[in-house]
Amino acid sequence: MKKLTAVLMVSAVALLAACGKSDDASDKQAAAEPATQxxxxxxxxxxxxxxxxxxxxxxxxxxxxxxxxxxxxxxxxxxxxxxxxxxxxxxxxxxxxxxxxxxxxxxxxxxxxxxxxxxxMANHQIIVVAANSPVQTKADLAGKIVGAQEGSSAVDAIKKEPDVADSLKELKTFGDNVTALMDLSTGRLNAVVVDEVVGRYLASKREGEYRVLEENFGTEDYxxxxxxxxxxxxxxxxxxxxxxxxxxxxxxxxxxxxxxxxxx
CATH class of the missing domain: 3.40.190.10 (Periplasmic binding protein-like II)
Incomplete structure (x- = not known):
């Protein structure tokens, strides 16, 4: 019985050792395979x-x-x-x-x-006004309320032209351009300065409601x-x-x- 018990114990130890090696190998393989970033x-x-x-x-x-x-x-x-x-x-x-x-x-x-x-991609900061607005140029923005997205390059572009920026009645910022254009539609704004790709896309969804001026606030890159x-x-x-x-x-x-x- 003692001999049989000894044999069984040796076998069990060997089996556990083999399992341990297998687990170690699996762990190493998993570590060698980085997770997808x-x-x-x-x-x-x-x-x-x-x-x-x-x-x-x-x-x-x-x-x-x-x-x-x-x-x-x-x-x-x-x-x-x-x-x-x-x-x-x-x-x-x-x-x-x-x-x-x-x-x-x-x-x-x-x-x-x-x-x-x-x-x-190249982009422009365009000026969007209501279709029936008398505003035709940047000079016509004097004394007007102009909207732009807060933290956007539109704000920076306007400020880079102090003659225009200082002539405005107010530069009003919004959380997003959609809201700014809604205020333009309701008459709370006289113009919105916005990225061309965004402004033209949104204007196309409301055909006949907006007009884009020929003048803009410059070219920029994305x-x-x-x-x-x-x-x-x-x-x-x-x-x-x-x-x-x-x-x-x-x-x-x-x-x-x-x-x-x-x-x-």
Whole structure:
């Protein structure tokens, strides 16, 4: 009996050792296989056609399609997180989001706090007025109430022209452009300064209600905002965007949303 017991004990120890090695091997293999990185995209979800909610409350838009395609090429998952756009840089640098991708204008002021990918689209800051408005030029804005989105480059563009900015009765800011244009429709504003891609898209949805002035507040470029120390992600995004431009994928996405190739 003692011999049999000894044999059984040795067998049990060997079995446990084998299981331990197997578990160790599995753990090492799992550690060697990194989890798929999820890129959290910060956006204003009321900024059509760049990023907004459709009738089913899904987040859709031009920049949404661009971000999905870019992260897919990089083997990454993507999550879209609506944020207060006026606090976008704090959201990014506080690591609550990984990138800002929502019609983000590249400016020297913003470059002090965040890094940008190469430009992927050119944009203008246009002036939208009611169809029957007497306003024809920037000079006609003197004594008028003009709206713009808070924290947007539209505000910066207006302030860069002090002769115009100082002549305004009021520069009124809004949480989003949709609300600003609603105030224009009701007569509480005389004009709205807005990104061209957004303004023309929204104006097309209300044909005959708005008019875009020939003058504007200048040309600017859109880029993806990344934390300054996240150089690896920045390089990967630039690589993906370059590939999307070269193979025509970016153009297809642009035509889907704008009816034309506006990729830079």
């Amino acid at each position: 999820t890129v959290v995209v910060g956006l204003d979800d009321n900024f059509p056609p760049m990023g907004f909610r459709d009738e089913s409350n899904n987040i859709v838009g031009f920049d949404i399609d661009m971000a999905r395609e870019a992260t897919k090429r990089l083997g990454m998952q993507v999550e879209f997180k609506p944020i207060d756009w006026s606090g976008k840089e704090a959201e990014l640098n506080g690591k609550r989001v990984d990138v800002l991708w929502n019609g983000l204008t590249i400016t020297e002021e913003r470059k002090k706090n965040i890094a940008f990918t190469k430009p992927y 880029g993806v905002g990344v934390r300054k120390d996240d150089t690896a992600l920045l390089d990967k995004l630039n690589e993906a965007l370059d590939g999307m431009k070269q193979d025509g994928t970016a153009t297809k996405i642009a035509v889907k949303w704008f009816g034309a190739d506006i990729i830079k």
